Amino acid sequence: MEDNIDKECLEKLIEKSRSAGDMDALGRIYEHYYPKILKYMYYRSNRESYEDLAAETFRKVIKNIGSQEGNFEAWLYRVAENTVKDFYKSKGFKLRLEEGLKESKEVPGGSSELTKTEMKMDVYGALDRLDEEKRRIVTLRFIQGLSSEEVAEITGKTPEAVRIMQFRSLLELKKIMTEGKVK
Amino acid sequence: MKEKLEDILDKCLEDIAKGGNPDKILSVYKDHPEYENLKDAIHMALELGKLEDPPVSKIPEFHLLAADSGSKPAVRRKIIPFRMITRIAAVFAIAFILLAVAVQASDDSIPGDFLYPVKRGYEKVRFTCAMGYRNKAEYKMKCSNVRLAEALALVNKNGKADASLFNSMFDDSRYTLEKALSMTGKDKDELLYLTASNMRKQKEGLYQIYMKSPEDGKSEISHYVCACGKRDQLMESAFGIKISIPSGEGCPAMSECCDCAAGRECKVSADEITKLKKTIQMSALK
Numbered sequence: 234m235e236d237n238i239d240k241e242c243l244e245k246l247i248e249k250s251r252s253a254g255d256m257d258a259l260g261r262i263y264e265h266y267y268p269k270i271l272k273y274m275y276y277r278s279n280r281e282s283y284e285d286l287a288a289e290t291f292r293k294v295i296k297n298i299g300s301q302e303g304n305f306e307a308w309l310y311r312v313a314e315n316t317v318k319d320f321y322k323s324k325g326f327k328l329r330l331e332e333g334l335k336e337s338k339e340v341p342g343g344s345s346e347l348t349k350t351e352m353k354m355d356v357y358g359a360l361d362r363l364d365e366e367k368r369r370i371v372t373l374r375f376i377q378g379l380s381s382e383e384v385a386e387i388t389g390k391t392p393e394a395v396r397i398m399q400f401r402s403l404l405e406l407k408k409i410m411t412e413g414k415v416k
Numbered sequence: 417m418k419e420k421l422e423d424i425l426d427k428c429l430e431d432i433a434k435g436g437n438p439d440k441i442l443s444v445y446k447d448h449p450e451y452e453n454l455k456d457a458i459h460m461a462l463e464l465g466k467l468e469d470p471p472v473s474k475i476p477e478f479h480l481l482a483a484d485s486g487s488k489p490a491v492r493r494k495i496i497p498f499r500m501i502t503r504i505a506a507v508f509a510i511a512f513i514l515l516a517v518a519v520q521a522s523d524d525s526i527p528g529d530f531l532y533p534v535k536r537g538y539e540k541v542r543f544t545c546a547m548g549y550r551n552k553a554e555y556k557m558k559c560s561n562v563r564l565a566e567a568l569a570l571v572n573k574n575g576k577a578d579a580s581l582f583n584s585m586f587d588d589s590r591y592t593l594e595k596a597l598s599m600t601g602k603d604k605d606e607l608l609y610l611t612a613s614n615m616r617k618q619k620e621g622l623y624q625i626y627m628k629s630p631e632d633g634k635s636e637i638s639h640y641v642c643a644c645g646k647r648d649q650l651m652e653s654a655f656g657i658k659i660s661i662p663s664g665e666g667c668p669a670m671s672e673c674c675d676c677a678a679g680r681e682c683k684v685s686a687d688e689i690t691k692l693k694k695t696i697q698m699s700a701l702k
Contacts, residue, residue: 256479256482259478259482260478260479263478263481264478267475268469271469271470271472272469272470274470275470276467276470280470283470284472284473284474288476288481291476291478291481291485292481292484292485293485295481295482295485296485356463356464356467371464375461375464375465376464376465376467378433378465380430381426393422396422396423396425396426397422399422399425399426400421400422400425400457403425403456403457403458403460403461404453404456404457404460406460406464407456407457407459407460
């Protein structure tokens with residue numbers, strides 16, 4: 234579904250959507266960003282509601298595009314993050330943690346020689362064990378493939394702070410996986 | 417200065433993203449005391465990058481999503497920032513002040529002066545803004561007197577009057593007469609009397625200008641003074657308003673202008689009287 238639009242064309246579509254409420258332009262923006270937001274929701278929230286959350290994010294985008302200013306992509310990820318937060322607020326924060334624990338597999342104690350399937354399963358589980366802010370940065374930086382500067386703009390932190398946090402998060406993930414904290 | 421580990425990690429990740437070999441990139445930092453941590457972090461980052469795309473059951477259609485969102489996208493409202501409003505207000509205030517100063521300065525201007533068009537423009541605005549026939553008629557009367565004063569000032573300054581000012585003065589007086597005749601009762605009598613009085617003033621003013629004019633300019637002005645005399649006669653015969661004539665020897669209003677004296681038709685008088693009669697006839701028909 235991902236529509237490969239060049240940056241200049243994307244900017245024009247965004248401007249059309251903002252100033253004239255052009256639904257065709259917004260439809261193309263949706264096609265371009267939907268897979269990215271879906272992936273963000275999958276790794277940022279839980280494995281059951283990510284499609285609903287992605288759809289909800291775009292509902293908010295459609296409603297509020299007229300008041301959007303500045304970097305559209307950064308704004309879109311902030312809308313997505315707020316949608317996740319609202320979701321957990323309504324469901325109760327514990328839900329995500331319980332789901333994460335349920336889905337994660339036990340890691341062989343102290344061993345770093347993990348099979349590919351085991352590793353994937355553990356990454357899912359380990360992500361769930363990270364705190365909200367670290368998980369957000371890890372998702373944006375390594376799963377969405379954004380640069381430190383882009384992540385900084387989305388999260389409102391300095392690029393230095395993002396670099397420090399990403400380093401700590403990666404080590405923490407590794408530690409969770411190798412020491413078998415996910416049980 | 418020693419490079420921070422988080423910066424090294426970021427640099428390594430960027431190099432890997434560009435297609436660099438992770439082992440080769442890492443080998444540069446083999447002697448770094450935190451090498452193992454760096455290696456673990458990069459290893460973890462690579463694992464995260466390998467995570468698959470989520471399974472998608474059904475991609476919602478955009479138009480359904482838009483319909484579901486309850487409304488069309490709100491079009492961005494163009495909000496004028498406060499600073500912009502202040503600037504616009506300041507520009508308007510300055511323009512208003514400049515205009516007021518220009519209008520004030522143009523008050524004594526005469527034809528040929530730089531600010532004279534401002535004066536005439538302002539008169540048009542004032543006339544448009546005057547409410548009711550009576551106010552409009554009285555304002556026109558005032559304007560006709562201003563034209564006469566301007567003609568006098570021109571004669572004093574250049575020794576020559578501008579005939580267009582007299583024509584304008586006659587036009588304004590005719591307008592006043594027309595409005596007076598369109599009224600009824602007391603208003604009509606009052607305005608008619610004011611018009612006649614003003615016509616008398618105009619004749620006296622024109623006579624002054626005639627006297628002050630150099631000999632070669634007297635001939636042209638005499639036609640207008642002559643027209644004033646004939647206008648008085650018409651006012652008297654039509655409305656019974658007797659207007660005293662200025663004294664003085666050789667006043668064209670008494671002895672008629674050079675053309676009349678020579679038995680030729682005075683074009684200025686003939687035109688003005690024809691227009692006046694037409695005005696009176698039209699008012700009678702109404």
